[in-house]
Amino acid sequence: MKDFGYSIRKDRQIDYDKNDKRVLHYLEKHEPSILTCIACGSCTATCSAGNFSDFNIRLVQTLFRRGETEPLKLEIRKCMLCGKCQLVCPRGVNMRNMILAIQTAIDKLK
Ligand code: SF4
Ligand code: SF4
Numbered sequence: 001m002k003d004f005g006y007s008i009r010k011d012r013q014i015d016y017d018k019n020d021k022r023v024l025h026y027l028e029k030h031e032p033s034i035l036t037c038i039a040c041g042s043c044t045a046t047c048s049a050g051n052f053s054d055f056n057i058r059l060v061q062t063l064f065r066r067g068e069t070e071p072l073k074l075e076i077r078k079c080m081l082c083g084k085c086q087l088v089c090p091r092g093v094n095m096r097n098m099i100l101a102i103q104t105a106i107d108k109l110k
Helices: 022-030 032-036 042-046 048-052 057-066 069-076 084-088 095-109
Strands: none
Touching: 022 032, 022 057, 022 069, 022 095, 042 057, 042 084, 057 069, 057 095, 069 095, 084 095
């Protein structure tokens, strides 16, 4: 067969159903306000840590929903627990408790 310089790329799909969702299940039980999030982005826009670093609180929410625990561990360390995000959240998501509950859930996984 003639070589056109193209090849089939390796599959890069991620099957999120196979990821570890234990942190998400812990949060659903211990901080159920996370289920009311409408992904408006107000928390990210006002985040103190986000002003000084690449921290993104909505990325944190995406990671635990996907069950990506390893990057989640690194990400939550950047939160200063100042609570500004909670003041602007239209759905009353308790973000500080969410971060603390994520840490507790991760500690329980060890
Ligand atoms: S401000 Fe509240 S509702 Fe909006 S994205 Fe953040 S947690 Fe979700
Ligand atoms: S509590 Fe954390 S996520 Fe919320 S505004 Fe402060 S640094 Fe950002």
